[in-house]
Amino acid sequence: MWWIVVAIAVLAVGYWLLIRPHKYWLEKGVKQGNPKFIFGDNWGTVLRKQSFAELIEMVYNMCPNTRYTGIYQFLQPILVIKDPDLIKQITVKDFDHFIDHPTLIPADSDPLWGKNLLTLTGKKWREMRTTLSPAFTSSKMKFMFSLISKSGEQLVNFFLKKDQELITVEMKDTLTRFTNDVIANTAFGVECDSLGERENEFYMMGKEATDFSGLCKNLKFIGYILVPKLLKLFKIKLFSKEVADFFTNLIKSNIQSREKHGIVRPDMLHLLLEARKNRLKHEENEPLQDTGFATVVESEINKNPKTTKAEITDEDITSQAVIFFFAGFETVSLLMCFTCHELAVNPDIQNRLIQEVDETLEACKGKLTYEALLGMKYMDMVISESLRKWPNPINVDRVCTKPYTIEPKYPDEKPVHLETNAVVWLPIFGIHRDPQYYPEPKRFDPERFSDENKAKIKPYTYLPFGSGPRSCIGSRLALLETKTLFFYILSHFEIVPVEKTQIPLVISKKQFNMTAENGFWVGLNRRSRV
Template sequence: MLWIVVAIAVIAWVYRLLTRPHKYWLEKGVKQGNPGFLFGDNWGTVFRKRSFAEMVLMVYNICPKARYTGLYQFLQPTLLLKDPDLIKQITVKDFDHFVDHRSFISEDIEPLWAKNLFALTGKKWHQMRTTLSPAFTSSKMKYMFTLISQSGEQFVNHFLKKDENLITIEMKDTFTRFTNDVIANTAFGVECDSLGDRENEFYLMGKEITNFRGFWKTLKIFGYFVVPRVLKFFKVGIFSNRVRHFFDNLIKTNIQSREKHGIVRPDMIHLLLEARKNGIKHDEKLVQDTGFATVEESEIHKNPKNAKAEITDQDMTSQALLFFFAGFDSVSTLMCFMSHELAVNPDIQKRLIEEVDETRDVCKGQITYGGVLSMKYMDMVVSEALRKWPSSVAVDRVCTKPYTIEAKYPDERPLLLEKNAVVWLPIFGLHRDPNHYPEPECFDPERFNDRNKINIKPYTYLPFGSGPRNCIGSRFALLEIKTLFFYILSHFEIVPVEKTQIPLVISKKKFNLTAEKGFWLGLKRRSL
């Protein structure tokens, strides 16, 4: 009988231990929802009751008038910021308190991931960002445009060769093959044709490193959130040895070949090699920027004194791999959503095609960097696609030293954030807030016309994050998207087919924002 009493007492103690963290925000006077046992606010995503984006929106709407609300990533208390002024305060004005992202993998376990710009923290991040920043300016995008354009032309020629008036395709698979080829070409110096050679090694490796499905990978991700010290103790990494060897060897042999034969290509490896040898200075020439969604680089990254003295081959591999992660999945997904919106909004597509035709005529049939960026309506459509379907539905910041959010309203009290506290920028919530964007479910590029875009409240539109730690690749992503859609719409209309899901439903089975039944659409050949 005694052992039953002991067992009950132990169970009660463990239960209290695991539920105690979910009272953290209540004890600080912060409004929160109803977190599930152990899983916190992630319980719905874990058990596939709601998508991650829907979870962010749910927490965002817990208390409509609050400047912030509390949530729990499993047992980790997280503060979700809703007020644009507070977001600016934390990500810009007081950035020195919120420099880092939450770190999961230590460098000694997975250097291929831990050394990339997103994962680096503190001084190491600051040095690497300052070193890499000049490689992502508008002038450098112009430098790499030729390679992006080549991939776009190769993409559309693949479908022009087909003797079909209407080609039905699954857009996600198709666009990942395009983004794979762009990244291979611009970041790794490798030319691919993933539509023609569907089983090429580079594409298969890219699929493997960006695929987080499967029991063991899911278990790893769960472990990184709940018991990171255990995984660190057993040195559980993200990638297989095969993947590590492939990308390490790819960069090393590429560098050796270039240095031996004096090869120069307008790509990322060349820019990184230049940074390693002589450093790259910020080009202050006035070059047309990539659009409304482009994020400005902070002045703190333009001081060469903050740059890293040396970039190792491992550093270069890690940055190129991050480029792959961001470009392979995130950019291709945005392209899918944009394609769907054009297909179900034919009036918008018709106007965009008219602009594409006019631009092609002005450029005499050969698209230029300036031609792509001159398309105002294209920028409006891309900006609205990023508003409705942001590639990152939320991004985090970690409090690196104690910080107090002062009370602003009578029902608030000063909120102390201890060191290592996590805050979220709820991008999906901000972009779907009717107070910022009336009828947020409606796809309306006119929100971003010259008259309306000046009225968008700062820090309510954050497709590439905010502050000095924003996405360094915004210019590249926007240029890549606009270039491809220029080529597609020059020859095809994007139309719904029998398998198109209308209305589109967000998948609850995948962590990333994607469609429940895939992105099935048709490319209908235009009569030119």
């Protein structure tokens, strides 16, 4: 009979460890879907039957007419916040309860990753954000504009030299090379031509650093989730020694050269060095002209002069430069790729944008200026709509840093008590494709962001760079380089569909980031000048 007792005990333990966790939200009176054994709501993404974007849209629509929904990432309970007013409450009004992102990789496991602004927590994040915030104002973007513009001219000149009327291009490869050059130039103080010199060291190192498709890095991520103390004990880092040494030595040698020879260059490294010397401050009379509708307005919390400024070491500067590289190399290049696709399949929209490009070029007498670019209203409408339809990030998370209660608003709700370390998600992809906020959400329509219509957009339903004090610090830079790129491309080329263009575009189920299943293939058709 002893084996019956053992079997019952095993089943009881199994239930407690593997099945009961999926009852968590039901016991709190929160509606949830039908989580699968062990995998929770991640079943489709694990089997590669569903992209992460499709998962976010699925969980957003899972329990209609609710302000929030309970889901499970494997066994971990996560509360998906769907209501715009509740998003504002959590990310702005009660921000002090939701300051941090969940920590995947401990800072002391890999300082190059763990010390960047995205992963810092609590007091350290506040100090670093306040210190760096003045480096991303509109006037600082103008300071760096010449470098970004130079990279845009370099890209179109590469294609203009080709003796072809129609050039077939896979834009993901092309645009990661462009963004690589922009970040190398603006963040690391290094001039690159990654289209002309396809295997230059900076590009190859950057590609290795941002490639998470290999088995080794995937095993590291699983290890950080399941046994973080073990990886820390054996000093297993996210980046290879070669990559870490390259970026660290590059920053250190650049800093030494600048300090020794008094070099001043209009780039992010210079601004970070100025921040280290406590010379950066928010201008009282910051220019009213900004980089666009999607630009994040910096929270007053991050401008607080009473916040202790962070002491910035060479390692801190390297870590910030690396995260800027990640954002530029992958996230911004994908924004550009999706915009290329939409312009190719919507020629009427592209023609109107080309007309604005031509008028702007004539007005500034053939030489693009910062003010002229920011004055392009239709350009801003197109990029704003691209960020609406294809937001990256797809989803934003926050961790509850101290107990918090979501009070009931409707008769069928109960108070939801969130313990410390509870995780909430903001399902940006789902919100941006909700027809109650954006009619015909799959249609690419820049008119949503015309002067007349953008005022009608419900607050906190447009979140391409997140929300609240912890929103993306680099929104101005991302928008500036994207607009610069399309200005230069459309000055000389039309973007057209080719045989390899996937219509309609299908999101890849094999990659975590939102990207095209068969690549972003378009044609660059040389424009004829009268």
